[in-house]
Amino acid sequence: MTTIIPSPELIASFTDIVGPGNALTAPTEIAPYLVESRGLYRGTTSLVLRPGSVEEVSQIMKLASQTRTPIVPQGGNTGHVAGGVPREGKTDVVLSLERLNRIRDIDPVGNVIVADAGCILADIQKAADDIDRLFPLSLGSEGSARIGGNLSTNAGGTAVLAYGNMRQLCLGLEVVLPTGEIWDGLRRLKKDNTGYDLRDLFIGAEGTLGVITGAVLKLFPKPRGHQVAFAGVKSVEDALALFERASSLCGPALTGFELMPRLGIEFTTRHIHGVRDPLETAHPWYALIDISTPDSAESAERMVESLLETGIADGFIENAVIAQNDAQRKALWHMRESMSPAQKPEGGSIKHDVSVPVSSIPAFMAEADAIVTKAVPGARICAFGHVGDGNIHYNISQPVDADTQAFLGRWREVNAIVHAIVLKYNGSISAEHGIGQLKRDELAAIRSPIEIGLMQRIKHAFDPAGIMNPDKVLRQD
């Protein structure tokens, strides 16, 4: 692809669309749009556009299409794979959706909310809560992540077990195509078998096929019962046995099952204000169990008590507590959500967002631990996550007193080691964060040419000029 440096005339034309206050060119104003959330990637651009309407997005894409200007859609810029930041040295134009942040409609009878793509996730959760409904998507970054980014990465989080990923939470989409045409797929239907599944193609495409500008999202009745328990277990095997028991006992009322290692508890109690170990005894592993029941508070109580009783009787649980009130429930979840930030004060951390079939988790973990600690003696493995989905954030903190930059310099090498084991268990190298730039070449290396070829054909069919978030997910040629 030819690199195009937007000429002053072109910048002026784009500026005419959004108005001068929403076409940023000053380096200090542009800076926050360039850096990926973990600081691994820093892109370049000479122009950030902040359209205020879908029509403006359409006009931007029309002009981009005519002038073959690469466009990078960006939401809250909380992604972990550098999918929403511009490339380095290419002068992509950034299209920020942050001003499209209006809730268009909210319907408690139809159980839907229709929202602009730039709405912040926490604002959607709150809007649902205000009408006594639940929007279940829940992520560490929910205070700044935006719905368009959540959709474009098919976001997961802690409630996937019961409610599914973003793909399962979305009924309809509005998308501005690379040509500037607007696809109105804002349907509110639970069942609609009329042709190819365009919606699920745009969801998870990381902005490479079009710009998501609006969505119809599902709402759910709020559960009447809610219980959170925290259990110390002696092994990953026991955590998994407990998960199977919980799943069988609670069915869809099991709304969360998170695994944490002892090291994670130590990191959070050491570094995160207000976090205390809820158990007096120390255990190799911990499970956070979240149960929500629709009918009554009592049924959640019955379930959690029965689960812990049987877990202790059968020896899967060494010790456990049940949160007694909402503050205690929030404190347990706060500990879980602090797993990632608590790693920062411990130095460099090499991250993996992988999944394997649930039953393969213990074998995967044992094998990965052995090979990683051999490759990096002293490495401190802080693997945690959504064990019920088979999704582990297999993070590795640097050895104590090691050189942080030298450790982080081994990122790709360590990734290769861990991902090789993931693939051995037919797992995924990106369970929920997506591909972006970070995993693009790795994806091309591990997937069959047939599969990569199908994806390239889709990309070419939707974006023949290659202007839509180029070089993300797939390398442009």
Place this chain on the structure above:
Amino acid sequence: MTTIIPSPELIASFTDIVGPGNALTAPTEIAPYLVESRGLYRGTTSLVLRPGSVEEVSQIMKLASQTRTPIVPQGGNTGHVAGGVPREGKTDVVLSLERLNRIRDIDPVGNVIVADAGCILADIQKAADDIDRLFPLSLGSEGSARIGGNLSTNAGGTAVLAYGNMRQLCLGLEVVLPTGEIWDGLRRLKKDNTGYDLRDLFIGAEGTLGVITGAVLKLFPKPRGHQVAFAGVKSVEDALALFERASSLCGPALTGFELMPRLGIEFTTRHIHGVRDPLETAHPWYALIDISTPDSAESAERMVESLLETGIADGFIENAVIAQNDAQRKALWHMRESMSPAQKPEGGSIKHDVSVPVSSIPAFMAEADAIVTKAVPGARICAFGHVGDGNIHYNISQPVDADTQAFLGRWREVNAIVHAIVLKYNGSISAEHGIGQLKRDELAAIRSPIEIGLMQRIKHAFDPAGIMNPDKVLRQD
């Protein structure tokens, strides 16, 4: 597209792939593969191939690709839109998946079953049941419908409310592409965000993008509690109020909520052996309520009793019964599943498979009833279905003593009347049956050129030669 009549040499080459016993050319042998389940369409072919392996499917598609021979994949041939039968006067070759009927693996720990596309749905349900698991897809035609067809039409049925359509029940796919290449997407992962959603593109594509040959399907723990109730209500509004109450009280434990009219009860009790009206009183409408609980039999009992109590107290329910044992539960479901066959002895029936937002159901029904009975005086409307999904099978039986052929001759006219009201409520003209040939031109007429254009680009990207089930979903040009 040029019509190609397979030459004797080409028929011989196809026959070499599957063996003479599995290449049918005699008209009597071919006949069952030509007629769509309702008899509305009858296609033509001179060759039906019955491959016995994925490799044979691949060889067939390679040869078809080289010789530009149109191929029509067919499963159990139970579809309602003529998507799986050959076109008339085109001499398509039929590729029947019926011999690919092996269960490749079943895993109670990972909760998956891996099956050939030709497995019969009821056999998959039974295999799951044998290891104490549930495969929830449930359809009237489950005794002969095959998994590949269920996937290709994104089948729905009565359990969608709690478990979703086929798209939500499938983790991975194996697909033979039009070129004969095999895409191995047989993943068993609950989370996998690595590129475009190819799986959901093949699901629901009605065999126009490739031939599904195998799938990884999700299994679920079997519920411990199961209750079925049957309630007489005075209006669709009251049925909907009862649904909202049930949904709020039971959450995901509400595993079925079906609406039936008085006329449907009369038809089934009149024509279907063994069906009796469970209530002593007659009511304008009926709701069949199915509740399944994971934890205990008692919790389902509590839920159903509490639901009926509140429904009666608030006046939503006129009268109700709870099935007392498994035989009674089966009898209630048998009545519901007989709604369609019970229409046959009443003469011609013009069918619609539509959905609207759930809250618009009463208004849609009232408006459709008024306009249909005006257009066809004496028409007997037997509208029933999955009201919790917004999906109504809006079927219209001919007036008593009317001429059946003359009545059926108004199929398109009546469709147009009903679908216009569906579209007014932003509904779908095919909630679960798909498009096939029956609704292809109507789809093109009601959807935006942008949307049809995107679908055509996908079709062309996957099947540039246009040999994959041509003229289904989209008209070939």
